Amino acid sequence: MVAIIANAAPGKKSRRFALLMAARDSEYVLKRYGGYRNVFVAAFGDAGETWDLYRAVDGELPDTGDVEKYDGFVISGSPNDAYADDEWILRLCRLIxxxxxxxxxxxxxxxxxxxxxxxxxxxxxxxxxxxxxxxxEVAVANLSLPRQCGFLEALRDQLPPRAKITEIHQDEVWEVPAGAEVLASSAKTGVEMFRVGEHLLGIQGHPEYTNDILVSLVNRLLGAGSITVSVAEAVKRQLDATGPDREFWLKLCKSFLKADESYSI
Incomplete structure (x- = not known):
């Protein structure tokens, strides 16, 4: 487990988060960013916070007695299938x-x-x-939330009807768990975002990715024969023409993780 502590801000409440990494660092991300942990902390972290890194893909998870000390948890993307029965995935499911x-x-x-x-x-x-x-581009659901519904109630009037996000996946949610609410969908993926209560939030896309990380991953998939040249070129042309609404997604994620603070969207 590796701890990352951002520079402290006077008067700011100290928070602690656990980043559960379900992927290993790529050569590109290590060289450019020093690893995915730095990508996530840059995206979701604030001054004065501690972010502990657990390499879930290698079987490293918080002990039962350590869970209480965290204000929140972030589970990363992965090249692995979430429906697989690898031991580390089953252990992660139990932790969830x-x-x-x-x-x-x-x-x-x-x-x-x-x-x-x-x-x-x-x-x-x-x-x-x-x-x-x-x-x-994903469509954000028209939320009809009761009062006292935490971060979503606070953000409801600020949520745009549509927002663009970076995607790179071939697996998807087909059916949400009982009691879950779908918050966003797209023409290709029926469940782009869902919540369970105020404490669990899933997002199919990658708010944390920069365009260069996406291009690096596309090049790796192309080199491995997982996608065709035409698909790779189409993604790069799209990136020349448009980009994700990254600021919106980062503020949304921060608002969820730190629901008692104000993050205006």
């Missing part, structure tokens, strides 16, 4: 169920979004239409 029982805040990104769904009894599978790579 424990965090859910304790009403701990958990943000799942891509694989993280899918594994939260799987852990709570939803259905995850490979998309029938293949890879979704590039910038995807």
């Amino acid at each position: 169920r424990d965090l859910h029982a304790q009403r701990k805040r958990v943000l799942g990104i891509c694989f993280g979004h899918q594994v939260i769904c799987r852990a709570l009894g939803g259905r995850v599978a490979k998309s029938s239409t293949g890879w979704d790579i590039g910038i995807r």
Whole structure:
């Protein structure tokens, strides 16, 4: 477990988060950013916070006695299938169920979004239409929330009807768990974002990715023969023409993880 502590800000409440990494660092991200942990902290972190890194993909998870010290958890994306039965994935599912029982805040990104769904009894599978790579516009649901519904109630009047996000996945949520609410969808993926109560949030896309990280991943998929040259070129042309609404997604994620602070969208 590795701790990252941002520069402290006077008078700011100290927070502690756990980043559960479900992927290993790529050569590109290590060289450019020093690893995915720095990408996530730059995206979701604020001054004065501590972010502890657990390499879930290598079987490293918080001990039961350590869970209480965290204000929230973030589960990263992964090249692995959330519906697979690898031991580390099964252990992660058990941890998610424990965090859910304790009403701990958990943000799942891509694989993280899918594994939260799987852990709570939803259905995850490979998309029938293949890879979704590039910038995807998603439709945000028209939320009819009761009062006292936490961060979503506070943000409801600020949420745009549509927002663009970076996508790179071939698995998707087919059916959300009982009691979950779908918050966003797209033409290609029916569940782009969902919540369970105020404490679990899954996002299919990658708010944390910069365009250069996406291009690096596209080049790796192309080199591995997973996608065609035409698909790779189409993604790069799209990036020349448009980009994600990254500021919106980062503020949304921060507002969820730190619901007692104001993040104007």
